[in-house]
Amino acid sequence: KAGVTQTPRYLIKTRGQQVTLSCSPISGHRSVSWYQQTPGQGLQFLFEYFSETQRNKGNFPGRFSGRQFSNSRSEMNVSTLELGDSALYLCASSLTSGSAYNEQFFGPGTRLTVL
Amino acid sequence: QQQVKQSPQSLIVQKGGISIINCAYENTAFDYFPWYQQFPGKGPALLIAIRPDVSEKKEGRFTISFNKSAKQFSLHIMDSQPGDSATYFCAAGPGNTGKLIFGQGTTLQVKP
Numbered sequence: 001k002a003g004v005t006q007t008p009r010y011l012i013k014t015r016g017q018q019v020t021l022s023c024s025p026i027s028g029h030r031s032v033s034w035y036q037q038t039p040g041q042g043l044q045f046l047f048e049y050f051s052e053t054q055r056n057k058g059n060f061p062g063r064f065s066g067r068q069f070s071n072s073r074s075e076m077n078v079s080t081l082e083l084g085d086s087a088l089y090l091c092a093s094s095l096t097s098g099s100a101y102n103e104q105f106f107g108p109g110t111r112l113t114v115l
Numbered sequence: 116q117q118q119v120k121q122s123p124q125s126l127i128v129q130k131g132g133i134s135i136i137n138c139a140y141e142n143t144a145f146d147y148f149p150w151y152q153q154f155p156g157k158g159p160a161l162l163i164a165i166r167p168d169v170s171e172k173k174e175g176r177f178t179i180s181f182n183k184s185a186k187q188f189s190l191h192i193m194d195s196q197p198g199d200s201a202t203y204f205c206a207a208g209p210g211n212t213g214k215l216i217f218g219q220g221t222t223l224q225v226k227p
Binding site: 004031032033035042043044045048050055056058090092094102103104105106107108109 | 149160216
């Protein structure tokens, strides 16, 4: 079974631009969560989607948004990029949401560099 | 209330030794405590996880010890191997959502 795939793997943007990252969950998984990983802040939860609905949201500004499609694939968008948005963006998929033991499987991440 | 504190920040262990990483949480609503292993250039990989209804869970060389009253849990890696050299993250969260709160990570180096 293929794992979580994320595209692109690397991205370089300049301040003020916007970016869209894509995540394909493990086949059969319906929940997708996004995390930002930086050396200073570590792994921080961005948002979770299940059945095309945002279920949870972390403490990030409105410039960070996401969506999920009917095939469970998810995208996240960051508008008006800032230097501090440089990070590894990780997507994690799980079978369902609302499970008492919600194992999450991470993709390799997209490395975003903002110049 | 949402923090998970992890220690130590880095750890050096000789091959065959025991590696111990500790985490403490504040939110008593958390009921799912996974540990992840991350190698450079890779995403975190789930190692082992525990729920608060048990005090210990063992899978191979990896053991989680859980102390509900102290709100602490730890990862023990027995017979540590150079291949275990990686960054380890503890996490906590309510098991009914995808929202996990991660510790800051521990970089483990196992010397041959």
